Amino acid sequence: MTRSTIELTPTAEDRRIARHAAAAIVLTVAEAAIPLPLPGVKPGLANIVTLIVLARWGWREAAWVALLRVLAGSLLLGQFLAPGFFLSLSGALASLVVLGLAMHLPRRWFGPVSLSVFAAFAHIGAQLVVARLWLVPHDGVFYLTPVFAGAAVLFGVVNGLIAARLLRALSAR
Amino acid sequence: MSARAALADWLSLLRPGDWLVIAAGLLLCAYAGATLWRGGAPDKAVIRAGGELFGEYPLSARRTVEVPGPLGVTLIEIEPGRARVAADPGPRQYCVRQGWLTQAGAVAICAPNQVSLGLSGRGGQYDSLNY
Numbered sequence: 167m168t169r170s171t172i173e174l175t176p177t178a179e180d181r182r183i184a185r186h187a188a189a190a191i192v193l194t195v196a197e198a199a200i201p202l203p204l205p206g207v208k209p210g211l212a213n214i215v216t217l218i219v220l221a222r223w224g225w226r227e228a229a230w231v232a233l234l235r236v237l238a239g240s241l242l243l244g245q246f247l248a249p250g251f252f253l254s255l256s257g258a259l260a261s262l263v264v265l266g267l268a269m270h271l272p273r274r275w276f277g278p279v280s281l282s283v284f285a286a287f288a289h290i291g292a293q294l295v296v297a298r299l300w301l302v303p304h305d306g307v308f309y310l311t312p313v314f315a316g317a318a319v320l321f322g323v324v325n326g327l328i329a330a331r332l333l334r335a336l337s338a339r
Numbered sequence: 340m341s342a343r344a345a346l347a348d349w350l351s352l353l354r355p356g357d358w359l360v361i362a363a364g365l366l367l368c369a370y371a372g373a374t375l376w377r378g379g380a381p382d383k384a385v386i387r388a389g390g391e392l393f394g395e396y397p398l399s400a401r402r403t404v405e406v407p408g409p410l411g412v413t414l415i416e417i418e419p420g421r422a423r424v425a426a427d428p429g430p431r432q433y434c435v436r437q438g439w440l441t442q443a444g445a446v447a448i449c450a451p452n453q454v455s456l457g458l459s460g461r462g463g464q465y466d467s468l469n470y
Contacts, residue, residue: 275356283360287367312372319364330352 177331178288183227187234190215194239204310206253206319207291213261213285217278217329225266232258233293249301251295260292261285266285278333282326381443381458384422386415389453398422398458408452415456424449424456 176184185193190212197211212235221229236258238250261284268284294314298307350464386393388406396402396417403425404415411428421441424434429451443460 271356275354276360277354277357279353279357281359283357283364287364309375311375312368315364315368315371319361319368322364323361326357327349327352327434331349334352 173323176299179227182223183230183234186215186231187228190231190235191233191238191242195242205278205312206290206310206314207262209213209321210286211287212244213282213289214329214332216261217282217285217326217333219335220265220269220281221278221329221333225262225269228265229262232262241314252300253296255295256292257289261288277326278330279326281322282329283319283322286325287315290314290318365377366406379385381420381441381460383459384415384417385457385459388413388455389448393454396422406454411450413449413454414453415454422453422456422458423447427454428452 187239193211193215197209198310200209202208209281215235216228216239218234232317233255236251236254240246240248240254245251245254264284264287265281268281290311294311298305299306341453356375361387372418381397381398386396386404386406388408393406394404396404398417398420400417401419402417402456404417404426406413406415408428413424413434414429416419416423418423418439423439424437424447427435427449428451431451434449434454440447440458446455446457448455
């Protein structure tokens, strides 16, 4: 029998994705410790990382980071394959699609804050649809839409501002 | 850095289009709130006399309706968004003292004269009561 060794050599891109995903996972876990008045209303701090990766390294890496974050974050929080996991996943997928479209807006006019607000709305939109179709098959789910939309604007702006500031600091370095 | 300078620094990160997007987001919130939380707003007044439907009137225009009953005439007043029993020949005047009805599902019953006034609309506060 011959001994076979499979060597995986991570590329610089792999390391970068892992590093960013780790930062996003830390934020996800830290955020889970914040008590929140309503289920579903979360700051979504990990999206700051997604925005930064999107601006600096492109959509493909941002998608990797966002999806790894959803997967590993749910494993760490014991939510893997629970309803919350599918809500996170659908939100992340929808916001990646929207970010992929919105990133082509003229940068001079639309900064990270716009992208962040768009992504936040995509997040709640997808989560409401999944919740309506699967978890709570009743239109009552939509009753809280104004609250979720308000949270999307608020946290979208806050996350976007933080991302913009970090991007400025990173590009100045 | 003073608080004002710090705020200006944060605001300098916003580009013109960002303001538009924020405004659009807030508008969307307001629109969602206005359409989804309108529950309880009535759209018509339903008047019954002697157990029979006497008439249904939209709560859009001002009008008064005279409803005959065994004791006399009950006067019902309808205004945009609300309705009340203005006068009733009954002895205890419960339905008159209820005042203006403004919520879908609200009912004023003038039992002696066998007249009732109810407001109907999408999303009343309850859909049935049991005693």
